[in-house]
Amino acid sequence: MGDDRVGDGGVGDRIEQLRGLRVRRAGLDAEELALLADLSAVVGDDRGLAEELTPVLRVSIREVERRIADGKSLTRRMPQLLASMRAGELGAYGARRVLTVVDPLDDDAARQVDGLLADKLAEAPETAWQPGNLAQRARRLVEKVDPGGHTERARRARVERKLELTPGEHAMSTLEASLPAEVAAACYSRVDGMARSLRHGGDGRTLEQLRADVTADLLLGRHPGVTAPEAAAMVYLHLPVDTALTMSDEGCELDGYGPIPAPIAREIMTNARSTWRAVLCDPGTGEPVDLGRTRRRPSAVIRDLVRVRDRECVMPWCHRPARLEHRVRPGPRHQPGHDATRSDLHRPPRTRPHPATTTPGERTARPPRRLQPPRRSQSPRWSR
Numbered sequence: 001m002g003d004d005r006v007g008d009g010g011v012g013d014r015i016e017q018l019r020g021l022r023v024r025r026a027g028l029d030a031e032e033l034a035l036l037a038d039l040s041a042v043v044g045d046d047r048g049l050a051e052e053l054t055p056v057l058r059v060s061i062r063e064v065e066r067r068i069a070d071g072k073s074l075t076r077r078m079p080q081l082l083a084s085m086r087a088g089e090l091g092a093y094g095a096r097r098v099l100t101v102v103d104p105l106d107d108d109a110a111r112q113v114d115g116l117l118a119d120k121l122a123e124a125p126e127t128a129w130q131p132g133n134l135a136q137r138a139r140r141l142v143e144k145v146d147p148g149g150h151t152e153r154a155r156r157a158r159v160e161r162k163l164e165l166t167p168g169e170h171a172m173s174t175l176e177a178s179l180p181a182e183v184a185a186a187c188y189s190r191v192d193g194m195a196r197s198l199r200h201g202g203d204g205r206t207l208e209q210l211r212a213d214v215t216a217d218l219l220l221g222r223h224p225g226v227t228a229p230e231a232a233a234m235v236y237l238h239l240p241v242d243t244a245l246t247m248s249d250e251g252c253e254l255d256g257y258g259p260i261p262a263p264i265a266r267e268i269m270t271n272a273r274s275t276w277r278a279v280l281c282d283p284g285t286g287e288p289v290d291l292g293r294t295r296r297r298p299s300a301v302i303r304d305l306v307r308v309r310d311r312e313c314v315m316p317w318c319h320r321p322a323r324l325e326h327r328v329r330p331g332p333r334h335q336p337g338h339d340a341t342r343s344d345l346h347r348p349p350r351t352r353p354h355p356a357t358t359t360p361g362e363r364t365a366r367p368p369r370r371l372q373p374p375r376r377s378q379s380p381r382w383s384r
Contacts, residue, residue: 023088030074030085033092037071066096073099077110080118089121094131101138104153105146113141136258143259147249151261181257182268185235191215193229201226239265 036053043049050064057064074082074095081098084090098117102110117138121128128137143150158180166174179187195210203210217224236255242248243262252265268274280290 022091026085026088026091029092029095030082033067033071033074033085033095034082035071036068037075040068040072067092070096070099073103073110077107078102078114079111080114084118084121089129090134094129094134097131097135098138101135101142104149105142109142109145112145113138116141116145140259143261147261151263154261154264180264181254181260182235182237185254185256189235190228191218194224194226197226197229198224237265237268239269244269 039049039053040046046065046068050061050068053064054061057067059067070092074085078095078099081090081095085092085095102113105113117134120137120141127133161178161180163175163177166176168174177184177187191211191214192207194214195207198205198210198214199207205213214224214226216222237260238251238253238255240248240251243251244266246262246266249262252260252262254260254265269276277291279288281288
């Protein structure tokens with residue numbers, strides 16, 4: 001906002017007042033959470049304390065319990081994040097977004113993330129303090145501090161996939177599906193492509209309305225009035241070639257989501273419906289400079305190569321050889337009868353790869369003759 005607009009009608013003064021309110025509110029949030037943590041330590045019964053404080057704070061028992069948990073986590077595991085709140089940089093909502101990401105870590109790992117995050121935010125622009133950006137930074141640091149746990153948490157989250165119906169106001173409800181990131185991205189991309197086709201065809205509904213209506217039509221088995229564009233369900237996954245070969249476990253990113261564990265990325269890569277395209281990257285910056293014209297499908301030889309290099313079954317509690325087919329406890333991609341030899345075993349990182357690009361899905365031909373790191377960072381890419 002330019003000075004001519006800010007100074008007009010006292011707008012600048014009002015903006016500074018809002019900044020001051022934010023600082024004061026963040027400080028009060030920090031004071032409340034720290035006080036709740038102290039009370040918890042004295043009383044020793046968080047449930048009973050929450051019931052007693054519900055009429056005082058005028059929120060639900062569940063919300064009081066969340067605030068108590070947040071206060072305990074901040075004071076014990078994330079003191080520098082709490083200091084940022086006291087300094088007025090961050091409110092309770094942004095802190096909770098970070099705590100949700102860090103929650104699965106043990107205390108030592110959480111304190112390590114706390115220190116690294118504070119270092120990164122010391123010279124960061126104001127936009128870095130936005131809750132979504134903070135959570136993304138914290139997510140990358142959690143992956144760095146605890147790479148093995150990242151994979152296990154992803155596996156556990158996939159087991160808990162679900163569909164929920166939540167009644168809303170004004171005769172409306174919300175239907176929410178919790179799915180693996182690449183599946184959800186492909187679903188949204190397909191629905192969005194069909195909605196845009198209808199819109200371009202002259203349909204008067206908004207894109208939001210069209211996406212909702214197309215989703216309902218597809219779920220109810222009705223024809224939405226348009227066919228999906230050829231690339232409507234395409235999702236891009238960036239995967240370095242050395243990670244594809246299990247020489248490293250770094251650098252895997254799903255477009256529109258962020259980093260994902262390397263074993264999950266290799267599982268998508270070796271899906272028979274995936275296609276690969278090579279991306280030539282600058283060795284200094286890692287930026288893509290050229291995209292291969294040939295699309296390839298992973299052959300049985302390539303899938304066997306990755307399985308052999310993984311050596312063990314993908315599940316954290318199973319150490320059977322990856323080349324042997326066996327049944328494990330049902331879960332995502334581990335349903336009864338599933339081939340548990342997917343290339344998912346997490347290995348410690350060795351080298352820093354350059355980014356590569358992939359997408360989960362569409363069928364192509366011509367398997368690659370050989371898969372090895374080129375002179376300049378070249379990486380496969382998949383599509384679904």
